[in-house]
Amino acid sequence: ELKVEQNPLFLSMQEGKNYTIYCNYSTTSDRLYWYRQDPGKSLESLFVLLSNGAVKQEGRLMASLDTKARLSTLHITAAVHDLSATYFCAVLTGTASKLTFGTGTRLQVTL
Amino acid sequence: NAGVTQTPKFRILKIGQSMTLQCAQDMNHNYMYWYRQDPGMGLKLIYYSVGAGITDKGEVPNGYNVSRSTTEYFPLRLELAAPSQTSVYFCASTPGQGALYSNQPQHFGDGTRLSIL
Numbered sequence: 197e198l199k200v201e202q203n204p205l206f207l208s209m210q211e212g213k214n215y216t217i218y219c220n221y222s223t224t225s226d227r228l229y230w231y232r233q234d235p236g237k238s239l240e241s242l243f244v245l246l247s248n249g250a251v252k253q254e255g256r257l258m259a260s261l262d263t264k265a266r267l268s269t270l271h272i273t274a275a276v277h278d279l280s281a282t283y284f285c286a287v288l289t290g291t292a293s294k295l296t297f298g299t300g301t302r303l304q305v306t307l
Numbered sequence: 308n309a310g311v312t313q314t315p316k317f318r319i320l321k322i323g324q325s326m327t328l329q330c331a332q333d334m335n336h337n338y339m340y341w342y343r344q345d346p347g348m349g350l351k352l353i354y355y356s357v358g359a360g361i362t363d364k365g366e367v368p369n370g371y372n373v374s375r376s377t378t379e380y381f382p383l384r385l386e387l388a389a390p391s392q393t394s395v396y397f398c399a400s401t402p403g404q405g406a407l408y409s410n411q412p413q414h415f416g417d418g419t420r421l422s423i424l
Contacts, residue, residue, distance in 0.1 A: 229413075238416060244410055244412050246409055292355055293338055293401050294355060294365070295340075295350075296352075297349035297351075299348055
């Protein structure tokens with residue numbers, strides 16, 4: 197059974213600081229997704245990482261994938277309050293494009 | 308373009324009642340999914356479908372049923388509601404599998420918040 201672990205589970209950071217969220221998974225997969233969820237809202241797709249060594253950037257967020265280490269990172273640069281949300285990684289699992297989600301990292305950016 | 312539409316947005320049920328959560332997508336996606344999200348947790352897959360007439364169980368299917376008679380609709384049925392089914396339910400869709408769709412994420416609806424008392 198595939199397990200997906202994120203850490204930290206909760207992150208409080210000041211505006212302007214940098215930080216990294218980690219996503220580890222237990223079995224082989226070559227595709228990983230990052231989503232953002234605002235409180236009481238749906239999930240918004242941020243990144244689709246397709247292969248080993250993939251790196252994608254959008255604004256202050258950069259995601260990378262190391263399939264050999266079974267590790268993805270979501271790096272936040274110079275955080276701003278608008279980035280406050282819960283971030284989920286999800287790993288492609290088996291057939292039918294099924295996803296296994298991590299438990300999420302709740303990010304709180306303070307002034 | 309509406310994307311994935313879920314109804315109702317909120318519902319309170321009594322123990323033992325039944326209901327159907329509706330999900331529709333207008334993107335002509337072949338693959339559709341139902342997840343539940345418990346407070347402070349990630350999403351768990353309940354059922355999924357790879358096309359009209361084809362459904363299969365996910366990680367937590369007990370207490371639920373699905374059907375998929377058309378590409379657009381994928382309703383989730385709760386029979387004999389129990390307090391443990393209090394959750395937020397999300398429907399999602401994606402075009403399909405293979406290299407042609409490899410860059411496509413799953414697209415999510417706004418969710419149905421269900422309380423069972």
